[in-house]
Amino acid sequence: xxxxxxxxxxxxxxxxxxxxxxxxxxxxxxxxxxxxxxxxxxxxxxxxxxxxxxxxxxxxxxxxxxxxxxxxxxxxxxxxxxxxxxxxxxxxxxxxxxxxxxxxxxxxxxxxxxxxxxxxxxxxxxxxxxxxxxxxxxxxxxxxxxxxxxxxxxxxxxxxxxxxxxxxxxxxxxxxxxxxxxxxxxxxxxxxxxxxxxxxxxxxxxxxxxxxxxxxxxxxxxxxxxxxxxxxxxxxxxxxxxxxxxxxxxxxxxxxxxxxxxxxxxxxxxxxxxxxxxxxxxxxxxxxxxxxxxxxxxxxxxxxxxxxxxxxxxxxxxxxxxxxxxxxxxxxxxxxxxxxxxxxxxxxxxxxxxxxxxxxxxxxxxxxxxxxxxxxxxxxxxxxxxxxxxxxxxxxxxx
Amino acid sequence: xxxxxxxxxxxxxxxxxxxxxxxxxxxxxxxxxxxxxxxxxxxxxxxxxxxxxxxxxxxxxxxxxxxxxxxxxxxxxxxxxxxxxxxxxxxxxxxxxxxxxxxxxxxxxxxxxxxxxxxxxxxxxxxxxxxxxxxxxxxxxxxxxxxxxxxxxxxxxxxxxxxxxxxxxxxxxxxxxxxxxxxxxxxxxxxxxxxxxxxxxxxxxxxxxxxxxxxxxxxxxxxxxxxxxxxxxxxxxxxxxxxxxxxxxxxxxxxxxxxxxxxxxxxxxxxxxxxxxxxxxxxxxxxxxxxxxxxxxxxxxxxxxxxxxxxxxxxxxxxxxxxxxxxxxxxxxxxxxxxxxxxxxxxxxxxxxxxxx
Numbered sequence: 001x002x003x004x005x006x007x008x009x010x011x012x013x014x015x016x017x018x019x020x021x022x023x024x025x026x027x028x029x030x031x032x033x034x035x036x037x038x039x040x041x042x043x044x045x046x047x048x049x050x051x052x053x054x055x056x057x058x059x060x061x062x063x064x065x066x067x068x069x070x071x072x073x074x075x076x077x078x079x080x081x082x083x084x085x086x087x088x089x090x091x092x093x094x095x096x097x098x099x100x101x102x103x104x105x106x107x108x109x110x111x112x113x114x115x116x117x118x119x120x121x122x123x124x125x126x127x128x129x130x131x132x133x134x135x136x137x138x139x140x141x142x143x144x145x146x147x148x149x150x151x152x153x154x155x156x157x158x159x160x161x162x163x164x165x166x167x168x169x170x171x172x173x174x175x176x177x178x179x180x181x182x183x184x185x186x187x188x189x190x191x192x193x194x195x196x197x198x199x200x201x202x203x204x205x206x207x208x209x210x211x212x213x214x215x216x217x218x219x220x221x222x223x224x225x226x227x228x229x230x231x232x233x234x235x236x237x238x239x240x241x242x243x244x245x246x247x248x249x250x251x252x253x254x255x256x257x258x259x260x261x262x263x264x265x266x267x268x269x270x271x272x273x274x275x276x277x278x279x280x281x282x283x284x285x286x287x288x289x290x291x292x293x294x295x296x297x298x299x300x301x302x303x304x305x306x307x308x309x310x311x312x313x314x315x316x317x318x319x320x321x322x323x324x325x326x327x328x329x330x331x332x333x334x335x336x337x338x339x340x341x342x343x344x345x346x347x348x349x350x351x352x353x354x355x356x357x358x359x360x361x362x363x364x365x366x367x368x369x370x371x372x373x374x375x376x377x378x379x380x381x382x383x384x385x386x387x388x389x390x391x392x393x394x395x396x397x398x399x
Numbered sequence: 400x401x402x403x404x405x406x407x408x409x410x411x412x413x414x415x416x417x418x419x420x421x422x423x424x425x426x427x428x429x430x431x432x433x434x435x436x437x438x439x440x441x442x443x444x445x446x447x448x449x450x451x452x453x454x455x456x457x458x459x460x461x462x463x464x465x466x467x468x469x470x471x472x473x474x475x476x477x478x479x480x481x482x483x484x485x486x487x488x489x490x491x492x493x494x495x496x497x498x499x500x501x502x503x504x505x506x507x508x509x510x511x512x513x514x515x516x517x518x519x520x521x522x523x524x525x526x527x528x529x530x531x532x533x534x535x536x537x538x539x540x541x542x543x544x545x546x547x548x549x550x551x552x553x554x555x556x557x558x559x560x561x562x563x564x565x566x567x568x569x570x571x572x573x574x575x576x577x578x579x580x581x582x583x584x585x586x587x588x589x590x591x592x593x594x595x596x597x598x599x600x601x602x603x604x605x606x607x608x609x610x611x612x613x614x615x616x617x618x619x620x621x622x623x624x625x626x627x628x629x630x631x632x633x634x635x636x637x638x639x640x641x642x643x644x645x646x647x648x649x650x651x652x653x654x655x656x657x658x659x660x661x662x663x664x665x666x667x668x669x670x671x672x673x674x675x676x677x678x679x680x681x682x683x684x685x686x687x688x689x690x691x692x693x694x695x696x697x698x699x700x701x702x703x704x705x706x707x708x709x710x711x712x713x714x715x716x717x718x719x720x721x722x723x724x725x726x727x728x729x730x731x732x733x734x735x736x737x738x739x740x741x742x743x744x745x746x747x748x749x750x751x752x753x754x755x756x
Contacts, residue, residue, distance in 0.1 A: 200437070201593060201594070228566070229566075230705065233706050234703035234704055234710070253704045254726075269706060270706050270707070312707040337574050337577050337578055337581075339599035343708070344707070344708075346599075362685075
């Protein structure tokens with residue numbers, strides 16, 4: 001991959017046409033693991049709300065960074081600050097090694113795609129796509145404009161309706177065109193603000209994969225904001241978990257899913273949510289308030305913890321009938337609700353004095369009222385400190 | 400005779416739009432039926448005709464043996480639940496639950512005894528004197544469900560009631576509705592476009608498209624044996640994988656065995672009891688396995704990590720296939736794999752009609 005920087009800012013010369021005609025991705029601003037975007041110590045107050053608090057983040061030159069958080073976490077403010085639509089009260093935004101904090105939005109050469117499709121409804125798809133390329137000062141040759149539109153239309157599978165009026169498109173088609181309008185400009189950075197949220201489930205699923213593959217083809221960094229944990233897990237190279245204007249954790253989807261730093265982060269990923277059980281150390285085990293032993297406990301450290309265990313890491317053991325040889329003991333759990341969802345089945349159970357979700361492969365034969373002996377996979381449990389909300393090391397899989 | 404029977408039900412609007420094009424459906428007492436389909440499929444119109452909010456332009460509706468086709472809504476004994484609205488903050492839990500009964504002019508003594516009954520059933524008695532802001536989130540949802548169902552009609556009709564809730568609340572509410580319906584056994588018809596909601600709630604799912612019923616069955620039937628490509632795509636996340644090809648008579652297999660051939664003969668799969676002809680083969684992602692001796696070769700394009708599983712997208716000689724794997728195994732992009740399909744879960748659709756064969 002060439003590391004040649006291509007400047008497609010307003011008024012600058014367009015990149016060599018050869019790249020486009022061969023269907024090659026435009027050259028990125030930089031290659032490899034170097035950070036393209038670096039946000040340092042950014043804080044921003046909006047009215048009475050401290051929207052962002054001392055944000056530090058990097059997006060590498062060839063990376064899809066997802067910012068995940070609930071409504072009001074500060075995601076959109078962060079994106080707008082990166083785009084230059086908001087000026088931070090403190091801190092800086094850097095791109096390709098250059099401080100752009102004071103640079104005008106148009107000169108940052110980033111493309112924003114919003115949740116709402118924001119097309120000109122009476123214009124054809126083609127005209128919508130041409131518009132950003134015909135902006136004053138761009139001076140892009142006509143042949144080049146058409147080449148880029150053809151290239152974007154093919155990638156996004158919208159060639160068929162280039163001459164259709166935008167208002168006649170379905171929601172999914174419109175959002176494809178909106179993305180097309182962002183990629184024809186070949187910006188240095190994509191900023192996506194919940195672009196899939198208003199689409200129906202089937203389209204979301206399809207566009208999720210398309211966007212990831214598109215970004216990889218373009219090799220342009222992308223910051224993608226969402227409140228949807230499935231989007232975050234499946235799309236991200238890395239996830240930044242944002243809450244009340246603060247970054248709680250940054251890591252790969254696996255790191256955050258398997259080793260969340262706090263119960264708040266743990267609850268943001270996974271559906272159904274992680275089970276959180278208050279436990280205390282007794283007789284070498286972590287036991288719940290009603291005395292149910294869950295897993296072995298090391299003899300040191302705090303005597304009370306919050307134990308996090310994902311639904312798929314509990315087995316609803318039914319094999320040994322009560323009174324069978326061995327120490328299986330009485331079944332301690334009861335199945336309350338069975339939710340069949342295709343490849344898996346979710347059980348809501350009453351166990352260990354709590355309501356616990358267990359996920360099993362779909363062929364399970366369990367019914368409401370069945371008694372079970374849940375077993376947790378201790379190696380996959382996470383122990384949180386009750387007081388400090390900080391993750392502590394698991395006692396490991398010595399069960 | 401079914402508890403609720405829809406017979407040749409039709410709705411054509413004045414502008415000629417045929418929203419519902421002849422629906423036949425029998426619903427048994429105590430069932431939870433989900434009408435599932437994309438927007439414009441006629442599911443909400445059907446529900447509104449059962450409620451009496453729209454009048455049918457053809458066919459009949461019978462409820463408990465009585466023809467209610469042209470009765471006013473108030474004469475039908477149906478309870479329509481549109482959404483689980485937020486609770487009134489200035490009213491206690493008791494007053495919140497009582498609200499729909501008071502609005503309907505039920506006598507105070509009757510209101511009181513019915514609120515007590517629903518509160519007892521849903522374990523809300525100790526919360527009755529409290530105000531909504533004193534309740535935990537889960538209890539607030541319970542109260543809003545109690546309020547929605549405190550009237551005990553012959554049938555509950557629910558029109559996308561979880562539409563405005565966020566993902567966590569939807570999940571919790573879904574469980575509450577299921578638990579309450581299992582306990583009360585009131586016949587319920589529930590409309591949604593969310594296939595996961597349908598699968599998790601329904602005794603039987605009615606899949607609709609273009610004003611018609613495309614399939615009626617238990618969640619497992621609809622999921623495992625979809626009646627058409629449409630159902631196979633709409634139900635499941637992701638939808639079914641498809642491979643276009645042809646069934647030719649099997650060479651050495653037992654009688655009735657055919658061989659599915661795709662990708663110019665590069666892919667050959669034995670399919671039991673399939674007639675020769677142009678077909679589309681369908682397989683769910685969890686029934687696609689990696690197998691060095693599998694009949695389909697491809698390379699990994701994308702891995703979608705989902706936490707509890709991964710969907711691996713594989714570009715094969717027979718098109719793109721998605722394989723579900725556990726999330727612990729990782730397959731680098733570009734690596735070559737061979738895939739096998741679980742023969743017990745192969746669906747075969749007519750290439751032209753797209754109906755199941």
